[in-house]
Amino acid sequence: MAITIRDVAARAAVSPATASRALTGTGSVDPATAARVRDAARELGYERNPWASSLRGGTTRKLAMIVPDLMNPFFAELVRSAQAYAHELGYLVLVAETDDDAGAELELLRSLSDRVDGSLICTPQTAESAQGRLVDEGPAVFLHRTSTLVPYVISDVALGVRLAVENLVALGHRRIAYLDGPAESWSAGLRRVAIAQAREEFPDVDIVTVGQVRARFEGGVAGGDLVIASGATAVLAYNDVVALGLLHRLARRGLRVPDDISIVGFDDVPAAAMASPALTTVAQPLAESARAGVDMLVALARGAQPADRAVVVLPPTLVVRESTAPPAAGLPRTGTDPV
Structure with a gap:
């Protein structure tokens, strides 16, 4: 089994996020802690991990995007917009689906954390009290959910x-x-x-x-x-x-x-x-929220502190089409059952 960043973190007695920052050189890590993480990585042979060459360069140039349901066009549009904008910035987006299973969010983050620079989590279902465990897996940004622990982008x-x-x-x-x-x-x-x-x-x-x-x-x-x-x-x-x-x-x-x-x-x-x-x-504003989320996540992956760009709230608009009109006189017809 390949050695992961979680193995290194456990050996060095730090969080996976701290271990990742120490090995990539992003963010602020105490020098003694960073040295301990590097020693643990060397002892475990982590440098032979297939992603190690990217980590030595300071970045994988990859972002994870976790969504609950790819069949829902809301999330499909978020993914499309995030991928297009990330590509402009030179990043690849790896997409994973939870199938509306809140427990799968943390599992997917753990499996991807040493392969990406950070994660976009769309409408996460993890309870507020447990969101600290998501943060421990590395830089993360929520799309369309608020949080007191994780930076987020949401519409009003x-x-x-x-x-x-x-x-x-x-x-x-x-x-x-x-x-x-x-x-x-x-x-x-x-x-x-x-x-x-x-x-x-x-x-x-x-x-x-x-x-x-x-x-x-x-x-x-x-x-x-x-x-x-x-x-x-x-x-x-x-x-x-x-x-x-x-x-x-x-x-x-x-x-x-x-x-x-x-x-x-x-x-x-x-x-x-x-x-x-x-x-x-x-x-x-799905495209705008995806772009804002990618911008925020890339900044975090490059060492910005969460408090620097913690919240983005975007205004929605009403698009009037053909399905609305003034009411007819009286209440609507009760309808009939289909034949």
Whole structure:
């Protein structure tokens, strides 16, 4: 079995991140500690590691990117943007998927930490109390999740929800459904807080939460009947993929969008513009957040301290397309079951 940076760190009684900095010459490491790490690496034969030539040069020119679900176009777009920008900077991005398994995040970081200069972790599910273990594996940046321990890039979800609700209210909707995301999702929790704030901001509008569905197409399909039963004239979906599933189910029930009910998505993935009708949605700045995350991570890998560039918050925008319109007189039709 090849000797890893974790083996060196254990022999030198330091964290893997400290061992990596000592061997690459990046960041600040006490000289005595650095000497101990080099001695441990020499004793274990770490210099014969296949990545050692890169480490001796001070960098691997590789970044890891860990995502929960590559089938979700939100993450696919983040990956595409990060890879393109990293390439401009002379870096290669290695992509790994957790399949929505929070425990896999740390496992993947450990397996990649001695092969990359740092890691981008997209919407990590690791609990705040355990995020210190992620930091121990080397430079890391979160995309689309906040943290008190890890630098992060995020869009202003509360602003996005307010823009969506504000637009629906301006169109004349007074009963709006919110089709919620997974109960355990940190991102869904942010949206729930934003929905609560919208209720306070628009006290004359009924904003009702319906269901808690998977953040996938089938989640929107499953939530369609709940939306119809709510009597709402408009619905804000947890994300675009859910909105597309909802659009499908409403059509099967005989409802017309936006004539009978308006739909707003969240994220502005490419498929949103391709839907029929094209989806009105809150556009998260995915390309910008990926670029900001890569910039932050490269700076950390080159020795910047996390506090130097700890937080980037980007504003979303509302993209108005064909799936929203003023409400028809009265409540929407109840629809019929598909034949």
